[in-house]
Amino acid sequence: MNGTAFNRHGVWAIYRFEMARFLRTLLQSVLTPVITTALFVVVFGAAIGSRMAEVDGVSYGAFIVPGLIMLSLFTESISNASFGIHFPKFTGTIYEVLSAPVSAFEIVTGYVGAAATKSVLLGLVILATASFFVPVTILHPLWMVAFMALTAVTFSLFGFIVGIWAKNWEQMQLIPMLIVTPLTFLGGAFYSIDMLPPAWRTLTLFNPVVYLISGFRWSFYGKSDVDVALSLAMTLAFLLLCLAAVAWIFRTGWRLKH
Amino acid sequence: MPAVISITGLTKTYAGGRRALDDVSLDIEHGEIFALLGPNGAGKTTLINIVCGIVNATAGRVAVDGYDIVREFRAARARIGLVPQELMTEAFETVRAAARFSRGLFGRPPDDAHVERVLRDLSLWDRRNDIMMTLSGGMKRRVMIAKALSHEPRVLFLDEPTAGVDVELRRDMWALVRRLRDSGVTIILTTHYIDEAEEMADRIGVINHGRLIVVEEKLRLMQKLGKRQLTLTLQDALPALPPELADWPLALKANGHELELTFDAALEQTGIPALLRRLEQLGISYRDLNTRESSLEEIFVSLVSERGQGRA
Numbered sequence: 001m002n003g004t005a006f007n008r009h010g011v012w013a014i015y016r017f018e019m020a021r022f023l024r025t026l027l028q029s030v031l032t033p034v035i036t037t038a039l040f041v042v043v044f045g046a047a048i049g050s051r052m053a054e055v056d057g058v059s060y061g062a063f064i065v066p067g068l069i070m071l072s073l074f075t076e077s078i079s080n081a082s083f084g085i086h087f088p089k090f091t092g093t094i095y096e097v098l099s100a101p102v103s104a105f106e107i108v109t110g111y112v113g114a115a116a117t118k119s120v121l122l123g124l125v126i127l128a129t130a131s132f133f134v135p136v137t138i139l140h141p142l143w144m145v146a147f148m149a150l151t152a153v154t155f156s157l158f159g160f161i162v163g164i165w166a167k168n169w170e171q172m173q174l175i176p177m178l179i180v181t182p183l184t185f186l187g188g189a190f191y192s193i194d195m196l197p198p199a200w201r202t203l204t205l206f207n208p209v210v211y212l213i214s215g216f217r218w219s220f221y222g223k224s225d226v227d228v229a230l231s232l233a234m235t236l237a238f239l240l241l242c243l244a245a246v247a248w249i250f251r252t253g254w255r256l257k258h
Numbered sequence: 259m260p261a262v263i264s265i266t267g268l269t270k271t272y273a274g275g276r277r278a279l280d281d282v283s284l285d286i287e288h289g290e291i292f293a294l295l296g297p298n299g300a301g302k303t304t305l306i307n308i309v310c311g312i313v314n315a316t317a318g319r320v321a322v323d324g325y326d327i328v329r330e331f332r333a334a335r336a337r338i339g340l341v342p343q344e345l346m347t348e349a350f351e352t353v354r355a356a357a358r359f360s361r362g363l364f365g366r367p368p369d370d371a372h373v374e375r376v377l378r379d380l381s382l383w384d385r386r387n388d389i390m391m392t393l394s395g396g397m398k399r400r401v402m403i404a405k406a407l408s409h410e411p412r413v414l415f416l417d418e419p420t421a422g423v424d425v426e427l428r429r430d431m432w433a434l435v436r437r438l439r440d441s442g443v444t445i446i447l448t449t450h451y452i453d454e455a456e457e458m459a460d461r462i463g464v465i466n467h468g469r470l471i472v473v474e475e476k477l478r479l480m481q482k483l484g485k486r487q488l489t490l491t492l493q494d495a496l497p498a499l500p501p502e503l504a505d506w507p508l509a510l511k512a513n514g515h516e517l518e519l520t521f522d523a524a525l526e527q528t529g530i531p532a533l534l535r536r537l538e539q540l541g542i543s544y545r546d547l548n549t550r551e552s553s554l555e556e557i558f559v560s561l562v563s564e565r566g567q568g569r570a
Contacts, residue, residue, distance in 0.1 A: 013362030092346035099310040099340050100363040101332040258313050
């Protein structure tokens with residue numbers, strides 16, 4: 001290869017390797033989120049939802065579907081990407097990637113691309129599962145896919161950073177458990193933030209997850225807690241923040257190189 | 259022909275202040291087998307890891323085939339294959355998938371014929387569909403070499419390649435290294451087995467406390483720094499060295515039964531004929547004599563301990 005060409009074979013090798021691991025564990029990778037979604041939809045949507053009024057003109061069961069998909073996208077993206085980079089760091093096989101003629105951008109494209117692909121696939125599986133139980137409509141399918149892909153890439157980047165930051169497996173679980181899941185539950189995944197008292201509503205607007213869920217839900221039902229343009233801007237801002245952090249990590253070699 | 263690897267003023271200080279490399283400069287020639295020797299912690303692996311891009315240098319410059327390893331890292335790294343010291347493999351990957359992955363990672367298009375050739379060369383073809391965790395340590399070592407060769411590197415780094423492998427595999431590896439050298443690949447190996455360097459290397463570099471203390475062609479090194487010994491087995495034991503033999507650096511061994519003369523291997527005038535004549539004059543008769551040269555191991559030990567004492 002010459003001195004400047006994009007190493008597409010390298011990116012493809014990383015991507016294919018990561019996807020192969022996903023396919024090796026296909027059953028547990030798909031079955032777990034499908035069962036979780038089915039339980040959420042049945043328990044919240046059918047059992048509790050039947051006693052609740054519609055939210056923004058949408059039945060409660062259908063209302064929570066975008067939030068459920070987002071919850072899975074967040075957790076799966078973070079876990080896939082963090083595992084993808086942490087495992088070779090843990091076993092030492094990272095030496096090969098670090099010594100290969102692949103740029104930081106190409107490494108990230110391979111790992112994050114694979115993690116995001118897996119998350120989007122799971123998101124679509126969850127959407128299909130939920131459609132069995134509740135009537136789901138998608139008013140803006142292209143925006144739905146765009147929000148899904150953007151969120152998957154952003155949180156995979158975030159997961160990639162977590163995987164590099166973490167010194168052990170316990171730390172890897174820390175960020176998803178202590179930060180992402182609470183922010184998702186408090187970010188309007190299962191309710192509209194309009195249902196909150198004004199003070200709590202204002203506080204909730206500091207939660208970045210609100211914007212992601214709101215924009216995604218808009219692509220389904222045309223209703224949102226905050227302006228869609230603001231949702232998109234916040235998602236892009238988080239994406240840029242993660243990109244800047246990854247660029248810094250590779251420039252300094254932080255927790256990758258001595 | 260310019261050096262295939264050119265290292266200038268390379269220094270590495272780890273966070274915490276430990277200086278692993280101190281102003282190391284070294285040129286590796288095309289197509290040679292270069293052995294880097296040194297005690298544990300001398301800086302061998304740090305040097306390799308910097309050239310391969312795994313560790314950042316604190317100061318200095320490295321070029322591979324004229325390409326700077328930082329500014330032109332793609333061209334530089336594409337020419338290098340690395341077999342690290344530790345056995346590090348993905349447990350659930352098959353042997354063939356691992357080699358294909360490495361080839362792709364280094365920017366080369368798929369070439370199953372080449373991958374097959376490499377696996378056959380390393381006696382791995384029959385195990386190509388086995389997953390890594392089912393392989394023995396020796397087999398994993400072979401896989402790591404196969405991965406390093408899968409992208410047809412021009413320079414191969416072997417960091418302690420035969421540590422913990424059995425005699426048969428070690429001989430296989432030596433044969434492979436010679437074949438690679440014959441095909442034009444430059445080999446840089448570190449080893450604790452000095453006999454391995456003595457057997458294989460064209461040139462030797464000795465590193466200690468992060469400093470390169472000697473770089474020399476193997477034969478010249480052994481000639482320059484080696485010692486030779488003449489041992490005479492005496493007919494009758496001597497109680498002490500006669501003063502008439504004071505002109506020679508002699509030692510009396512084996513309870514006075516052996517007379518040992520040590521001299522530089524490079525000396526043209528060894529003084530042996532004159533010694534033998536003097537013994538005859540003194541009526542000291544001997545029934546056997548033999549000479550031996552010091553091994554590379556003895557040279558290495560004396561080099562490292564001399565410099566170590568020099569630092570103390």
